[in-house]
Amino acid sequence: MKTIEDFNFSGKKALVRVDFNVPLDENFNITDDNRIKGAKPTIEKILKDGGAVILMSHLGRPKEGPTDKYSLKHIVDHLSKELGVQVDFANDCIGQEAIDKAANLKDGEVLLLENLRFYKEEEKGDEAFAEKLAALGDVYVNDAFGTAHRAHASTAVIAKFFPDAKYFGYLMAAELKNAEKVLNSPERPFTAIMGGAKVSDKLELIEALLDKVDNLIIGGGMAYTFVKAKGGEIGQSLVELDKLDLANSLVEKAKEKGVQLILPTDSQIADKFANDAAVYDGPNNEIPADKMGLDIGAESAKAFAEVIRSSKTVLWNGPMGVFEMDTFAKGTKAVADAVVEATKAGAFSLIGGGDSAAAVTKFNLTEEVSYVSTGGGALLEYMEGKELPGVKAVNE
Numbered sequence: 001m002k003t004i005e006d007f008n009f010s011g012k013k014a015l016v017r018v019d020f021n022v023p024l025d026e027n028f029n030i031t032d033d034n035r036i037k038g039a040k041p042t043i044e045k046i047l048k049d050g051g052a053v054i055l056m057s058h059l060g061r062p063k064e065g066p067t068d069k070y071s072l073k074h075i076v077d078h079l080s081k082e083l084g085v086q087v088d089f090a091n092d093c094i095g096q097e098a099i100d101k102a103a104n105l106k107d108g109e110v111l112l113l114e115n116l117r118f119y120k121e122e123e124k125g126d127e128a129f130a131e132k133l134a135a136l137g138d139v140y141v142n143d144a145f146g147t148a149h150r151a152h153a154s155t156a157v158i159a160k161f162f163p164d165a166k167y168f169g170y171l172m173a174a175e176l177k178n179a180e181k182v183l184n185s186p187e188r189p190f191t192a193i194m195g196g197a198k199v200s201d202k203l204e205l206i207e208a209l210l211d212k213v214d215n216l217i218i219g220g221g222m223a224y225t226f227v228k229a230k231g232g233e234i235g236q237s238l239v240e241l242d243k244l245d246l247a248n249s250l251v252e253k254a255k256e257k258g259v260q261l262i263l264p265t266d267s268q269i270a271d272k273f274a275n276d277a278a279v280y281d282g283p284n285n286e287i288p289a290d291k292m293g294l295d296i297g298a299e300s301a302k303a304f305a306e307v308i309r310s311s312k313t314v315l316w317n318g319p320m321g322v323f324e325m326d327t328f329a330k331g332t333k334a335v336a337d338a339v340v341e342a343t344k345a346g347a348f349s350l351i352g353g354g355d356s357a358a359a360v361t362k363f364n365l366t367e368e369v370s371y372v373s374t375g376g377g378a379l380l381e382y383m384e385g386k387e388l389p390g391v392k393a394v395n396e
């Protein structure tokens with residue numbers, strides 16, 4: 001793996017693709033800056049070597065070109081404080097201003113380019129657009145694991161303009177190393193915990209994991225498709241009726257492969273989808289027609305925690321309930337606590353990005369697990385065994 005560790009950036013302008021797609025509140029304050037903190041070691045290494053950094057990223061999903069709401073200018077102050085360097089900003093990621101600012105950038109300085117996705121060419125992987133970006137720097141660094149599964153102009157296509165000067169940043173290298181460790185040399189028992197809304201989103205991952213894990217815990221909204229498939233009454237709970245056969249076949253496959261598939265036995269049952277709902281713990285397969293399961297129940301949380309605590313490798317993707325509402329965060333918290341305990345006892349724990357990372361952050365447990373990935377979709381695809389375009393482009 002070609003990482004920035006192998007290169008001295010002295011006198012060079014490094015064009016660094018980062019993932020600064022951070023959540024912002026209505027006043028444009030960054031509510032979770034893990035992705036900025038994650039890219040910091042790479043930026044600091046380049047500056048310390050005596051190089052200059054040109055940062056490029058996307059933010060959100062702008063549909064109509066430049067939109068103030070999605071401007072990366074909103075993160076300049078936060079980023080400057082985090083780096084301890086005043087970051088300059090180019091109001092357009094290509095064009096004369098970007099060319100001039102990049103050309104005048106001195107060693108030790110940092111320039112942030114405006115949102116790449118203000119150009120539809122970015123997501124299309126347009127080669128001419130990638131070439132314009134490439135012209136701004138001497139060396140290409142990809143540190144954006146969160147978008148490594150996309151063959152976009154700045155994440156993959158651009159690499160061809162740097163045949164002898166393309167590297168992975170530290171964050172990307174760490175992400176790949178940790179994912180690889182879990183996938184290829186897990187200490188056993190290896191337990192995967194899957195949760196979240198839909199089974200259809202994580203189908204390929206679940207199938208791939210059946211060849212790898214000893215235990216597969218399934219919680220969250222997706223569990224009800226399994227309960228329903230077995231003939232349970234799930235009331236208004238989340239379900240994918242077109243996936244019932246599939247759920248049953250996954251249960252069969254797990255049996256064939258000797259994987260212990262563990263489903264919740266009880267739920268926290270609510271009369272409405274709201275934090276102030278009336279709730280009680282009850283059996284998962286006897287949820288009244290007018291009610292819904294919005295979290296795993298205490299009995300399931302206890303059973304899950306026991307399996308997790310006795311594991312040596314843990315991969316967790318997806319919450320156990322609607323953890324954004326405190327009333328339905330207990331199951332996710334119980335799982336998080338068990339992952340922390342397992343980690344303390346020597347297990348390696350990898351938390352998939354997205355909602356599981358948000359949950360671990362909410363419970364202030366980020367430092368208590370082995371690694372929290374910054375990639376949601378990218379980590380899932382990597383775990384499914386797919387080659388990530390952003391990784392392939394640097395490796396080629």
Ligand code: AMP
Binds near residue numbers: 294320321322
């Ligand atoms: P995903 O993006 O697939 O990981 O799904 C995460 C979302 O699933 C979170 O926003 C949770 O609120 C939601 N979720 C988890 N469990 C349930 C449930 N039992 N009913 C409805 N939504 C759920």
